[in-house]
Amino acid sequence: MAREAYSQLMKAINEKKFVFTGEIEPLKTTDPHEIIEVAKAHLGYAVACNVTDNPKSCAYMSSLVASYIIQKETGMEAVYQLCVRDRNRLALFSDVLGAAALGIRNILSLSGDHTTFSDNPGAKPVYDLDSAQLVYMVRKAVDEGKDLMGLPIERPPKLHIGMAGNPNADPLEPELLKIDRKVKIGADFMQTQVVFEMDRTKSFLKEMGRYDIPVIVGTFPCKSYGVADFFNKNIPGVSVPSDFMDKLKKASEIKDKVARASRYDEINIEFFTDFIRELKKTTHAAGCHIMAVGYERLVKPLVENVQRTSA
Numbered sequence: 001m002a003r004e005a006y007s008q009l010m011k012a013i014n015e016k017k018f019v020f021t022g023e024i025e026p027l028k029t030t031d032p033h034e035i036i037e038v039a040k041a042h043l044g045y046a047v048a049c050n051v052t053d054n055p056k057s058c059a060y061m062s063s064l065v066a067s068y069i070i071q072k073e074t075g076m077e078a079v080y081q082l083c084v085r086d087r088n089r090l091a092l093f094s095d096v097l098g099a100a101a102l103g104i105r106n107i108l109s110l111s112g113d114h115t116t117f118s119d120n121p122g123a124k125p126v127y128d129l130d131s132a133q134l135v136y137m138v139r140k141a142v143d144e145g146k147d148l149m150g151l152p153i154e155r156p157p158k159l160h161i162g163m164a165g166n167p168n169a170d171p172l173e174p175e176l177l178k179i180d181r182k183v184k185i186g187a188d189f190m191q192t193q194v195v196f197e198m199d200r201t202k203s204f205l206k207e208m209g210r211y212d213i214p215v216i217v218g219t220f221p222c223k224s225y226g227v228a229d230f231f232n233k234n235i236p237g238v239s240v241p242s243d244f245m246d247k248l249k250k251a252s253e254i255k256d257k258v259a260r261a262s263r264y265d266e267i268n269i270e271f272f273t274d275f276i277r278e279l280k281k282t283t284h285a286a287g288c289h290i291m292a293v294g295y296e297r298l299v300k301p302l303v304e305n306v307q308r309t310s311a
Contacts (some may be wrong), residue, residue: 003188006158007105008077009048010188013214018280019287020303021079021191021216022046022296025260026061032069034307035061039076041296045075045303048106050191050289057118064095068102074152079162079191080104083112088128089137093147096138100157108162109134110189110267132182135161139186163187165215167195167204168237176207191289194220194231196240198278205283207292215287217279221302223295225252244271268298273305279311 005011012019022042024035035051042049051070053063067078071206080099084092099107109131113125129137137148145156163182169175179190190213195201201217208215221238222228225248232240247267254260272290279285292298 002058003073005160007048007160009079009106011159012047012084013189013286017287018285019048021217021287021289022049022299023052023289023291023293024049024066025052025055025293026063026066028058028060030061032061032066032073035066035070036073038296039070039074043076044072044300046290048077048079050079050081050108052293053083053110053112054086054094055113057085057113057115057120057123059118059120059123064099064102065102067099067104071103071215077106078104079108079112080188081108083110083127084127084129084131084134085115085303088126089148092129092134093137093141095161096157097153100159105159106162107138107159108164109138110164111185131163132178132185135163135182135187136185143186146203151259151266158211160188161186162189162191163213164193165190165204165208166193166237167200167217168193168235168239172204172207179208179211183213187213189214189216189286191216194218194238194291196220196231196238196244196275198237198275201279201285202283205285209284215284216287216289217285218289218291219272219275220291221263221272221298222248224264225249228269241271247271265298265301269302269305273309276302277310280306 005014024038026035051063051067063081069078070076071078111131140146141157145153165179165226166175199207228240228245228248230240251263276288
């Protein structure tokens with residue numbers, strides 16, 4: 001039985017709508033103009049947008065502050081990413097309460113990339129709690145109105161806690177054990193890591209059939225052949241289909257910059273329209289998470305194309 005929905009994202013999921021979520025990355029700046037414009041590009045096409053929390057352990061604008069600004073200035077609902085890497089349980093709990101006070105209704109619990117990948121490599125990772133314990137902390141606050149020590153919260157938060165899942169894990173069994181733990185603790189939804197292969201996606205979703213949790217499948221439109229090649233060679237478990245790679249490779253040889261960018265757009269829209277239509281028609285996926293960071297112009301035509309061809 002679905003829990004009460006506090007956010008537009010969970011309302012849409014509970015109503016069995018196929019949802020689209022986007023992704024916004026605050027950078028090393030105090031100027032919110034860019035994240036506001038990116039959020040606006042998703043309005044009407046995504047029900048909510050993830051706001052990243054120091055991805056690759058780079059020191060960027062606070063995801064909590066950015067989430068608030070985005071909601072206040074654009075009306076786009078935020079999924080506030082919260083990494084256990086950078087905060088102990090006191091800071092995590094404070095940020096959860098702060099998020100609720102600011103009107104944020106979705107949190108995504110993450111471990112976070114290790115600080116060895118950081119632009120400040122001397123930073124010490126915290127990991128006082130793991131991502132499952134963060135789910136538990138939020139669940140306890142929402143359901144019981146108490147902190148980890150059982151101390152009461154005045155006006156407990158009303159929000160949803162999400163988890164990440166990795167369809168590319170090999171072997172998959174350890175990943176399923178982590179997922180099982182978080183589902184039992186009470187995660188409200190899952191967003192997956194990037195996946196390009198439909199067979200792998202379907203296999204993962206079949207495994208998820210044993211759990212009562214909506215799964216939003218992660219996709220990553222590739223703005224260039226170089227981006228796709230990087231994913232194919234450097235992201236563990238991720239395999240970019242060869243026909244998609246071949247088309248992007250051929251497009252990369254177009255000399256005219258505008259024509260090349262247009263061809264990249266066409267290739268991505270074609271590939272991901274087919275991918276998302278297949279998700280909608282043949283699986284129980286709750287939706288698609290479009291990680292088009294730096295490629296926001298593709299969100300509108302892609303979603304419109306999916307909706308038009310799925311009608």
